[in-house]
Amino acid sequence: MAIQGQVFSAILDLLSPPGCAACDAPIGGRFVFCQACAEAVLESPRTRVAGVEVVAAGAYGGPLGDAVRRLKFSDRPDLARPLGELLRTAALRSRLKPDLVVPVPLHPGRLIERGYNQAALLARRVVRTVAAPLDLDGLVRIRSNGPQTNLNAAARAANVRGAFHVRGRLAFAGLHVLLVDDVVTTGATLSACATALFAAGAATVAMLAVARVE
Numbered sequence: 513m514a515i516q517g518q519v520f521s522a523i524l525d526l527l528s529p530p531g532c533a534a535c536d537a538p539i540g541g542r543f544v545f546c547q548a549c550a551e552a553v554l555e556s557p558r559t560r561v562a563g564v565e566v567v568a569a570g571a572y573g574g575p576l577g578d579a580v581r582r583l584k585f586s587d588r589p590d591l592a593r594p595l596g597e598l599l600r601t602a603a604l605r606s607r608l609k610p611d612l613v614v615p616v617p618l619h620p621g622r623l624i625e626r627g628y629n630q631a632a633l634l635a636r637r638v639v640r641t642v643a644a645p646l647d648l649d650g651l652v653r654i655r656s657n658g659p660q661t662n663l664n665a666a667a668r669a670a671n672v673r674g675a676f677h678v679r680g681r682l683a684f685a686g687l688h689v690l691l692v693d694d695v696v697t698t699g700a701t702l703s704a705c706a707t708a709l710f711a712a713g714a715a716t717v718a719m720l721a722v723a724r725v726e
């Protein structure tokens with residue numbers, strides 16, 4: 513390999529160190545997981561939650577759960593690239609044809625704390641695949657809630673009800689909106705977002721997530 517080529521590949525490696533998204537085992541090329549992790553990822557069937565079609569790249573848990581938690585809580589925004597590849601594959605398989613891609617927003621306070629919205633990073637990876645523009649500020653989170661992790665389904669729903677707001681009345685009139693998030697758990701967040709989008713005129717709402725809790 514010419515020196516120039518080596519330098520280029522070294523720079524690429526620095527930008528996106530090739531490692532398994534779940535366990536950092538070295539992997540080559542465009543793989544997301546090492547072989548052992550890849551074999552442990554389970555499919556998630558397409559489903560509907562609160563009138564919203566949900567497409568997930570896989571079932572939450574195992575390596576996929578590890579990868580999502582690392583993206584979110586371990587300051588690993590770089591993992592949006594490989595996990596975005598999983599979203600792109602799921603979007604193509606499901607033939608999603610939205611007018612607009614909208615990441616589930618974080619409350620501004622949480623955004624400052626984390627430094628990035630993982631859902632927005634993921635959404636950026638799919639816009640070209642679904643050939644629709646990204647809308648980063650049409651849907652906003654107006655209420656900050658504690659983490660949903662330790663709440664049951666009813667408490668989660670109460671926790672996020674009214675937490676989302678649409679800028680501009682009928683801002684989504686007639687549009688097929690694709691929401692993007694890292695995980696769909698009980699669907700409480702999804703349902704709260706969908707309520708706000710439908711109230712603003714959205715024709716349909718679908719959700720594309722990396723993982724769904726079965």
Ligand SMILES: [Zn+2]
Pocket residue numbers: 532533534535536537545546547548549550575
């Ligand atoms: Zn692995």
